[in-house]
Amino acid sequence: MYHHVKKLMYTVRVDEPDPAFGNMLLEQFGGANGELAAAMQYSIQGLNCEDPDRKDLLMDIGTEELSHLEVVGSLARLHLKPTKFDREKAEADPLIAIAGGGGVNLFNSQGNPWTADYLKITGELDVDLRSNIAAEARAKIVYERLINFCDDAGTKDALQFLMTREITHMKAFAAALESMKKPAFSIGKIAPTPGLVNQFFNDSTGSVFLMSSGERNPPLTCIIRATVNHDIMTAFKIMIQAAIA
Numbered sequence: 001m002y003h004h005v006k007k008l009m010y011t012v013r014v015d016e017p018d019p020a021f022g023n024m025l026l027e028q029f030g031g032a033n034g035e036l037a038a039a040m041q042y043s044i045q046g047l048n049c050e051d052p053d054r055k056d057l058l059m060d061i062g063t064e065e066l067s068h069l070e071v072v073g074s075l076a077r078l079h080l081k082p083t084k085f086d087r088e089k090a091e092a093d094p095l096i097a098i099a100g101g102g103g104v105n106l107f108n109s110q111g112n113p114w115t116a117d118y119l120k121i122t123g124e125l126d127v128d129l130r131s132n133i134a135a136e137a138r139a140k141i142v143y144e145r146l147i148n149f150c151d152d153a154g155t156k157d158a159l160q161f162l163m164t165r166e167i168t169h170m171k172a173f174a175a176a177l178e179s180m181k182k183p184a185f186s187i188g189k190i191a192p193t194p195g196l197v198n199q200f201f202n203d204s205t206g207s208v209f210l211m212s213s214g215e216r217n218p219p220l221t222c223i224i225r226a227t228v229n230h231d232i233m234t235a236f237k238i239m240i241q242a243a244i245a
């Protein structure tokens with residue numbers, strides 16, 4: 001059961017409304033890495049989850065994401081408010097000013113409508129947890145970019161709060177995944193083909209790789225060769241060593 005408390009999870013303050021920045025904020029309202037997508041993804045995963053503890057985690061974080069949606073929506077609305085009465089501001093974005101009355105709607109910053117295609121739900125708990133960790137990482141980066149383009153102190157404070165909570169959620173999902181004690185590359189129930197799973201290929205051609213500065217870098221010819229003697233982590237170490245040699 002959901003219960004709406006008439007108080008924002010983080011109180012927002014906007015001293016200088018900026019409609020252009022308000023439009024940027026819509027990326028975290030109705031965008032692919034936004035709060036609605038996160039809330040729906042985690043909540044639906046939670047509904048599908050048969051593990052009581054991890055179900056509780058997914059539902060709790062999904063619910064918090066709805067609170068974040070409320071914070072982002074409140075911020076965006078305050079920044080977009082001038083489009084309600086300022087002709088010049090309204091002309092800059094008719095979709096928001098005319099079709100939306102100067103308020104928020106389920107669009108991203110480009111005016112594309114929200115879609116359930118954003119959601120990553122497989123029904124495999126460990127796979128979904130990995131998707132969630134990646135989703136939180138992407139959202140963190142979006143908030144970081146918004147902070148970098150923001151001049152309003154109150155808005156920055158709220159964005160800093162939201163960005164920080166993304167890391168909190170990453171930690172929670174990572175802990176839940178680790179507690180399952182599944183090997184890192186054990187996905188599903190059917191085992192991969194032995195030998196083939198540790199076979200790597202050098203799919204590059206040419207004798208040198210030209211860097212943007214014109215500097216020549218030796219090709220990685222000594223790595224990713226068919227082998228059953230190295231596991232994947234060892235192969236990656238060989239790649240790195242070859243790259244810096």
